[in-house]
Each structure stands twice: as C-alpha cells, then as structure tokens.
Amino acid sequence: MTDPVVDRYGFAERHLGAAARAALARLAETLERDIRPLMDDAWDRAVMPGEVLDALIPLRLMDPPGVDADEVDTSMFSGFRCFTLARSDVSVATMYTAQAGLFRTAVRHGGSPEQAERWDPAVRSFEMRGVFCLTEPDHGSDIAGGLATRARRQGDTWVIDGEKRWVGGADVADVLAVFARDEADGQVKAFLVDRHAPGVDIRVITGKVSLRPMQNAHITLRGVRVEEERRLHGVNSWRDVAGLLRRMRSDVAWIATGLQAGALDAAVRYTTSREQFGRQLGGFQLVQEKLARMLGNVTASLALVTALSANQDAGVWSDENSALAKMVTAERARESAALARELLGGNGLLLENDAARFFADAEAVYSYEGTHEINALIVGRSLTGASAFA
Template identity: 85%
Template structure:
C-alpha cells in the first residue's frame, strides 16, 4: 500500500522498509494480473485453482529477496502480506496464511528449537504443506475445556483418537498439526500427523456460502500412531496453545482489514464507471457518504492492526489486545462489505463485480480465530478482572 489512495496516513511507508514495500507491490500486481481473474469461477465451482499456490510459492513471501530476515519474520510484514492477499481474495489469504501463519507458528513456537530448525525451511519453501487442527465437531468456542480428541502413550509412540472440523486446506496438506488431550495427565499436547497415516480420514465439507474456494475438512482419527519425535515438545498445556493463538489472531485482524480494502476497491471501481440518471454514480451524495464510511473503517482498522503489530514486534504479546483487534476489524469488515454491496446495488450480488465475494467472506472472518463474543469476553475480563466465560 506504499502509494495507495486507501493508505491516507502512510502506515506502510512508516512501518515497512522500501524493500518490503517493493515486495508487497509486486505481490499486489501479481494478484491483480494472475489470481483475481480466476476467483469468480473458483467461487462458483468451490475449488481453489492450482494456479494460486503455483504462482505464490515461487515468490517466497516468507523470506523474500532483499528483505532482512528480521523484517521478513516480523508481525508487521506478515500483517501487510495478509492484507495484500485478502484485498485480492480472502480464500487466497486464508490458504496462504494456513501455511505461513497457523502451521508455521505452531512449529516455530510450539516445537523444540531442534524441531523448529528442521521444519521451518520446509514450511517456507512449501516443500511440506501443513494445517492447524484444533476445532472439533462439538467444540469450537469452548475448545479450551472441551477438547475431546485423545492421545495415549505406548512406549515411543502415541495413539490418537478423535475428530477435527473446519480444517482449511487439509485435503492438500502433507502434515496435520493435531491437538489432543493426553489421557495420562489431562493436558493438551500437539502432534505432527502424516496426512496419509493409517486411521486418518479426511472429508470435504460441502454446502458453504463463505470462503467457497477454500476446502474445509472434517477429519477423523482412529488409532492413529505418531512417534514421540513427532510430538511438539513446546506444547504441554492449554496455556501453551493459548500462546500460539495469541500470535495467530493478529493475522486474522489483518485479513479483516484487507477484506475491507478489497470491498472498497470494488465499490469505487463500480461507482466511477456506472452511470445512472445521466451521470456517474460516484457523483451522488449518498454514494459518496457510503464510500467515505468505508474508507473510515479501513483506515481505523489499519491504524489498529499496525499498532498491534508494532507492539508485538517490540516483544509485547497481549491476549486482550489481539482479541480487541480481531473483534473490531471483523465487525468493521461486515459493515464495509455490506456497504460495498449497497453501492453496487443488485449487481453487487454478481461475482463479476467482486463485492459479493467479500460480502459473503466477511461472515467467515467474523467467526474464525475466535468469535466476536469470545474475543469480547477476553477484552471484558481484562477491563473488569472478572471472567464471564461459562
């Protein structure tokens, strides 16, 4: 967003190096040229085009040339990368972040130093593709206490039984990062499960009206055996899982911000080309008011997520601040996407004008990585000192 009309306060220029901004500008252009033209049909067919990762993987967006390792690994660069991807399409942002955010974070911060060192190059290059498997059919918001997938140790192996649901990208993954409760001590542990291991069954969830190109899966694990070497040695309790979620939640706030930018792009493009009553739609007062409100939402969300990432890059990690950012940006995403659809009118329901994708996808972003209500309770607890969780 270095020269972007939507970045009115110069957030990208203030927070990113020139080299990092150049990488993101190249990404934005690649998305516009090679990916966005595919997404209406992808949404219609509910299939992610192979061309998406085939185009993005060679760009090495987790360790781009010319960008220092410190900046490439920063919350700020990761955030702007999420925003740029989501501005094009939220399913594209989600499938890439499943690898670069969820799976990578799980191993880098949930594994031992040796595990992180061995796996990280494979993750950055996409030589190994992985997904994060926490949510279950009967446990989403109450997963901390309700996690039902079980693991028991037999010698140097663990045996896992249970189910996971809503796991994005599982059908194309090589490895599943599965969270299970240790029957011996009742604590949550994490395991790297081979997607083709005996006892693993993956079924695609059909009938979605949001994030349609992204394949979400229901995973059943029956007597799946995993060696102790494949247990992530830094995850030994729910507290450790919460630490991972704290790092991941900021990515979703950035995706919610990018969704808004994409919706506003679609609305402005339509308003400046469509004519009604003999003049440009963009010249009507009510249309301009809606566009201004949308820009206000994008700008305030961008201010919030850059402040959060700056804080995290300074070493301050706060559950309530991550939750606040996700809660606010996801709510604003709903409003912004609805306004974009309004500006485009009936045509806003057609995929060819892009706003329909953002309108539908805002519902998924509003719910994943912590619902509005759960994030509100995290924030509320920090304000009052009293937990209102059931």
Template identity: 80%
Template sequence: MTASDPLDRYGLAERHLSASALAALAGLRETLDQRIRPLLSDAWERAVMPDAVLDALVPLRLMEPEGVAPDEADSSMFSGFRNFVLARTDASVATLYNAQSGLFRTAVRHGGSVEQAQRWDPLVRSFELRGTFALTEPEHGSDIAGGLATRARRQGDTWTIDGEKRWIGGAAAADVLAVFARDEADGHVKAFLVDRDAPGVEIRPLTGKVSLRPMQNAHIVLDGVRVPEERRLQRVESWRDVAGLLRRMRSDVAWIATGLQAGALDAALAYVRRREQFGRPIGGFQLVQEKLARMLGNVTSCLALVTQLSACQDAGEWSDENSALAKMVTAERARETAALAREVLGGNGILLEHDAARFFADAEAVYSYEGTHEINALIVGRSLSGVSAFT
C-alpha cells in the same frame, strides 16, 4: 502499498516497512492482479481452489522475500501487510496462504523444540512441507479449551490418537496435520504432526458453504492413528501453550479482516466510477459518497489498529486482550464495510463479476473464525473488569 495508495490514507506501510519490503508487496500485488484475480469468480462459483493460486504465490517466497532482512521478513508488521494485500484480493486466498505461513508455521516454530523448529521451519517457508492446524472439533469451537475431546495415549515412544476435527482449512492438500489432542495420562493438551496419509486418518471435504467457497475445509477422523514421540511438538505441554500460539495467530486474522475491507472498497470505487444513472456516474451522488467515506473510515481506523498491534508485538509486547480487541473490531467493521460495498452496487452487488459479492459473503466467515466476536469480547471484558465471565 505506498503512500500513493488512496486506501492507506496516512501512509502507514511506508512508515513501518523498508523499501525492500514494500517492493516485495508490490510484486505480490502484481501477481495477484495478473495471475490470480482472473481465476476468482470461477473458483468461487465452483467452490474449488485452483492449483494455479499456489503455483503463482510459492515462487515469490513471501516468508523470506529477496532483499528483505530476515528480522523484518519474520516480523508481525510484514506478515500483517502481506495478509492485508492477499485479503484485499480475496479472503480465501489469504486464508489459504495464512494456513501455511501463519497457523502451521506458528505451530512448528513456537510449538516445536528448538531442534524441531530448526529442522522443519525452512521446509515450511519454502512449502516443501505443507501443513495445516487441526484444533477445532465438531462439537467444540468456542469451548475448545476445556472441551477438546480428541485423545492421545502414549505407549513407549509411540502415541495413539483418536478423535475428530472439523473446519480444518487446507487439510486435503497438506502433507501433515498439526493435531491437538488431550493426553489421557495427565489431561493436558499436546500437539502432534500427523501425516495426512497415515493409517486411520480420514479427510472428508466440507461442502455447501456460502462463504470462503474456494477455501477447502475438511472434517477429519482420527481412528487409532499412531504417531512417534519425535513428531510431538515438544513445547506444547498444556492449553496455556496452545493459547500462546493462538495469541500470535489472532492478529493475522485482524489483518485479513482489514484487507477484506480494502478489497470491498476497491470494488465499490471501480463500480461507481463507471456506473451511470440519471445521466451521470453514481460516484457523484451524495448518498453514495457518504457510504464510500464510511468505508474508508473503517479501513483507515482498522489499518491503524492492526499496525499498532503489530508494532507492539514486534517490540515483544504480546497480550491476549490486545489481539482479541483487534480481531473483534476489525471483523465487525468488515461486515459493515462489505455490506456497504454490496449496497452501493445495488442489484449488481450480488454478482461475482463485480467482486463485492465475494467480500460480502466472506466477511461472515472472517467474523466467526479464529475466535468469535463474543469470545473475543469476553477476553477484552475480563481484562477491563478483572472478572472472568466465561462459564
């Protein structure tokens, strides 16, 4: 990410990141191009996430990159641009990494006690402790706040958890699952770190997906799973605390939606420069250039939006409505941008070898996960009108 990047039209990366952070992202981009991009078409075709992906990414230590000050490495701005670069290559790769660096790490750092965070966060940063975020359920997604059905009951210093979770990314490869369950004693939601191989835990892979195919999602059954009190995340005492975690995570998805658009535009530009029709490259056709300009407009406006959101968050300004607005807008624009990229490629736009097809399909998943368009719109609408439309 530099000012010479034609898709960062206003040089936002250089304006907001140090030279060391830019160098770390450049190293990430090089690794993605050389070691991961060549694997993606086959991974998408077979719906598998190659071990080589994390084998290449983990040594980069992107949560504590060399030479980057700790405050910047932990900033919303740096993690945002990191997600942008990852998603620009592939949304499944970005989702896989963010499952650890965003969802699971946020649960540990901000849901755990100071002592828990100090003990576990270094292991999360290094991937010595791999985890995932298990909130969504088979019958409860958008209504999870009031509908969460997984139950936990305490007996002495041990909790017993029963329930099911669904769409949990990276569960099969995780060491622990951050499971959210409703305390039968007080009705409030609590969070627990559950060993994936604990008695009573069953993890079933979801198959048949047409989006984010390499990303492994799972259906999890928890049948009488016993968890010690010391593995309960001590700062999650109610849904309000869970909402605080989600507020921090939603901006990650907005950055992924923006990076996905940049990747789709990269694919379209590469194609129109080499594809010829009527005796000349199609990049010289007026109708094609109009579509490219629209795509760049979407990328530029979304990048400006998420950059400002991260600047606010790094200044200590966190709000549900701002995160929801960013996710809503960027995910909606991602659908349009990816569709335009596929359209520019014509029939070849549905072939994996040209990359646009992956972004086109993946935009549909990004549009819905981490808060649907409708739910985010209601959060924003409530902040504007002062009246809740939730039922």
C-alpha cells in the same frame, strides 16, 4: 507501496522498509495479473485452482529475496502480507496463512528449537504443507476446556483418537498439526500427523456460502499412531496453545482489514464507472457518504492493526490486544462489505463485480479465530479483572 485510496496516512511507508514494500508490490502485481482472473470461476465452482499456489510460492513471501530476515520475521510484515492477499481474495489469504501463519506458528513456536530448525525451512518452501487442527465438531468456542480428541502414549509412540472440523486446506496437506488431550495427565499436546497415516480420514465440507474456494475439512482419527519425535515438544498445556493462538489472531485482524480494502476497491471501481439518472453514480451524495464510511473503517482498522503489530514486534504480546483487534476489524469488515454490496445494487450479487465475494467472506472472518462474543469477553476480562466465561 502507499495507496492514496486506502492507505491515506502512509502506514506501510512508516512501518516497512523499501525492500519489504517492494516485495509486497510484487505480490499485489501477481495477485492482480495471475490470480484475480481465476477467482470468480473458483468461487462459483468451490475449488482452489492449483495455479494460485503455483503463482505465490516463487515469490517466497516467508523469506522474500532482498528483504532483511529481521524485517520479514515480524508481525508487521506478516500483517501487511495478509492485508495484501485478503485485499485480492479472502480465500487466497486464508489458504496462504494456513501455511505461513497457523502451521508455521505451530512448528516454530510449538516445537522445540531443534524441531523448529529442522522443519521450518521445509514449511517456508512449501516442501512440507501443513494445517492446524484444533476445532472439533462439538467444540469451537469452548475448545479450551472441551477438547475431546485423545492421545495415549505407548512407549515411543502415541495413539490418537478423535475428530477435527473446519480445517482449511487439509485436503492438500502433507501434515496435520493435531491437538489432543493426553489421557495420562489431561494436558493438551500437539502432534504432526501424516495425512496418509492409517486411521486418518479427511472429508471436504460442502455447501459453504463463504470462502468457497478454500476447502475446509472434517477429519476423523481412529487409532492413528505418531512417533514421539513428531510430538511438538513446546506444547504441553492449554496455556501453550493459547500462546500460539495469540500470535495467530493478529493475522486474522489484518485479513479483516484487507477484506475492507478490497470491498472499497470494488465499490470505487463500480461507482466511478456506472451512470444512473444521466450522471456518474459516484457523484451522488448518498453514495459518497457510504464510500467515506468505508474508508473510515479501513483507515481505523489499519491504525489498530499496525499498532498491534508494532507492540508485538516490541515484545508486547497480550490476549486482550489481539482479541480487541480481531473483534473490531471483523465487525468493521462486515459493515464495509455490506456497504459495498449495497452500492452496487443488484450487480453487487454478481461475482464479476467482486463485492459479492467480500460480502459473503466477511461472515466467515467474523466467526473464525474467535467469535465476536468470545473476543469481547477476553477484552472485558482484561478491563474488569473478572471472567464472564461460563
């Protein structure tokens, strides 16, 4: 699966077996043939076509046929899956990762072994579609201490009150993984809430300028009742939540890297087909300099995220490594997407040329799963031993 334009150093060949690369190649083919033609209209109308998931589910990307289970269940394969999806469209990557990354991580690593064994097959097959509900209207970066959604136990039932915001995919989910503070001990717990349960209200957020096909929601929970057996028994404090986030942040770094690759694809495609002043646009020095910067960004980002995933697959998980990768790749994505838009001139504002989608979506990736500043403070704390958080 080595791409001479982007993966000049053969990262995929070095880190993935032939069967895994073949599964990703099938994904790339499906994205190009069945999904990419839908996305301009989807972006323009701010809808996610049902055909997108219909095309992805049969690929069984969480357990692809012919690929050894031990390889699929790695940060490396998950990362290259995110990269391939985001290279086509960041909303598609975000939608799929909401299930395969956020929700699945909550179930597998936030649930007890028995809960994970019971629910994970349904998550992999999309029989159980779920979303991760952590961010709140008044608490994003300060969610660790500020989480305001409350849960109180009444016998074998919990009653939840609160609000969640920016929850991607909630409008089509079956289950909401809701994080709430236990009124009894002040610790954060997690619950699998039926989205149709009495007291659950889901409203799609409109007016977005990024990730337009990906539907984000504002969720209100008023007296929502959840059985104890639907509480994720591995989440009993913020430390447990942080462990989940540590695993998820690497996916976002891979998405930021894939975004850069997609922006570079758009820029190369345009500059090698467009003529100005009687010659190919790609033959001008200033154009080539910008393309070279973009390739440098995506290559450096690939080196960083593959190193991160290799460490994680070796059992080395750290907040600072994930935070550094997300911080750097998202910043490089912002620059690369802007360069792609710039190289296309006025035509870079048209959806049909792809650069506009990556340009707008880079802003969302820059902010979600920890802002640049929050991730910088996590890294800075690891360097100095002193916390600069307020």
